[in-house]
Amino acid sequence: MSWFEVMEQHDYEELVLCQDKASGLKAIIAIHDTTLGPALGGTRMWTYASEEAAIEDALRLSRGMTYKNAVSGLNLGGGKAVIIGDPRRDKNEAMFRAFGRYIQGLNGRYVTAEDVGTSEEDMNLIYQETDYVTGISPSYGSSGNPSPATAWGVYRGMKAAAKEAFGMDLLEGKTVAVQGVGNVAMSLCKYLYEEGARLIVTDIHKDSVKQAVDRFGATAVDPGEITGVECDIYAPCALGGTINDDTLKTLKAKVVAGCANNQLLEPRHGDILHERGIVYAPDYVINAGGVINIADELNGYNSERAWNNIGEIYTSLEKIFETSRTEGIATYIAADRLAERRIELMKNTRSTFLQQGHHALSARRLRG
Numbered sequence: 336m337s338w339f340e341v342m343e344q345h346d347y348e349e350l351v352l353c354q355d356k357a358s359g360l361k362a363i364i365a366i367h368d369t370t371l372g373p374a375l376g377g378t379r380m381w382t383y384a385s386e387e388a389a390i391e392d393a394l395r396l397s398r399g400m401t402y403k404n405a406v407s408g409l410n411l412g413g414g415k416a417v418i419i420g421d422p423r424r425d426k427n428e429a430m431f432r433a434f435g436r437y438i439q440g441l442n443g444r445y446v447t448a449e450d451v452g453t454s455e456e457d458m459n460l461i462y463q464e465t466d467y468v469t470g471i472s473p474s475y476g477s478s479g480n481p482s483p484a485t486a487w488g489v490y491r492g493m494k495a496a497a498k499e500a501f502g503m504d505l506l507e508g509k510t511v512a513v514q515g516v517g518n519v520a521m522s523l524c525k526y527l528y529e530e531g532a533r534l535i536v537t538d539i540h541k542d543s544v545k546q547a548v549d550r551f552g553a554t555a556v557d558p559g560e561i562t563g564v565e566c567d568i569y570a571p572c573a574l575g576g577t578i579n580d581d582t583l584k585t586l587k588a589k590v591v592a593g594c595a596n597n598q599l600l601e602p603r604h605g606d607i608l609h610e611r612g613i614v615y616a617p618d619y620v621i622n623a624g625g626v627i628n629i630a631d632e633l634n635g636y637n638s639e640r641a642w643n644n645i646g647e648i649y650t651s652l653e654k655i656f657e658t659s660r661t662e663g664i665a666t667y668i669a670a671d672r673l674a675e676r677r678i679e680l681m682k683n684t685r686s687t688f689l690q691q692g693h694h695a696l697s698a699r700r701l702r703g
Contacts, residue, residue: 374414488624515573
């Protein structure tokens with residue numbers, strides 16, 4: 336299948352290949368849909384197995400951003416960028432500044448931010464070449480590291496999921512199994528600990544596990560055990576695809592709510608959760624706090640306004656859970672429908688507006 340056929344399959348708008356020999360830059364920018372506004376999505380830096388794998392990742396992630404931005408009520412479309420390389424060894428100033436010039440060349444169709452493998456400092460370098468970047472240092476009037484905002488959104492979303500599963504949103508006394516305790520999950524653990532939740536944690540990095548144990552009194556388990564522990568809530572916060580045929584055999588939680596992307600290995604695993612009565616908070620809804628926060632920068636950043644909007648993830652999930660119940664569909668389907676309806680409504684509105692403009696122009700020509 337050609338790349339044009341792949342793009343046509345899911346209605347992608349644009350795919351840009353970027354290279355700068357002097358700095359070693361090899362990057363891909365994928366723009367999925369700009370119906371609701373400019374495409375917003377972070378830049379990931381990763382050691383991909385092949386250029387084809389990098390392109391596939393950029394396309395997949397950009398489509399996910401369309402749904403995330405739409406369901407979050409943002410007037411933004413979906414896009415994503417990836418830089419091929421090892422973020423621990425291959426970064427340099429010239430690379431990110433060259434990448435910034437490519438973004439500038441898109442004239443506002445794509446706005447970037449940090450993602451896996453990139454940092455606030457990298458965004459500052461991109462900012463030297465373009466204004467179409469968010470998540471830069473607060474000294475520039477920006478919001479900085481989005482991890483705390485993402486964690487706050489996941490915490491609010493977890494409370495909404497708990498209300499759906501247990502009848503109340505109190506997390507005090509609930510046992511939460513957290514898979515991966517990186518920057519976002521560590522902040523999430525803090526919120527949970529302060530509310531009185533019991534924590535079970537795991538991570539491939541032992542120092543992160545130790546920090547969670549020392550700070551929050553968490554119980555540590557091996558990575559392979561986390562999905563089978565006795566708990567009320569399972570919080571996938573690292574790798575995607577941890578809801579799969581194998582883990583579903585041992586999963587004891589009544590709620591799945593975490594900050595990881597692509598938590599379902601396949602869509603059918605969301606159907607299995609639904610059939611088993613396990614409340615699943617769709618990943619791109621519950622982990623949207625970071626993008627909601629950086630999107631506020633486009634209006635002149637106001638932290639109070641941004642964090643209030645992040646708190647509305649609770650309300651968004653309530654609507655999704657209600658749709659799931661009333662229509663008898665899995666929550667991931669309910670979330671997709673909510674996003675797709677908003678995009679389709681805007682497409683229809685724009686189509687009507689353009690038709691009216693065409694008729695008015697034709698009338699003027701006839702009068703002339």
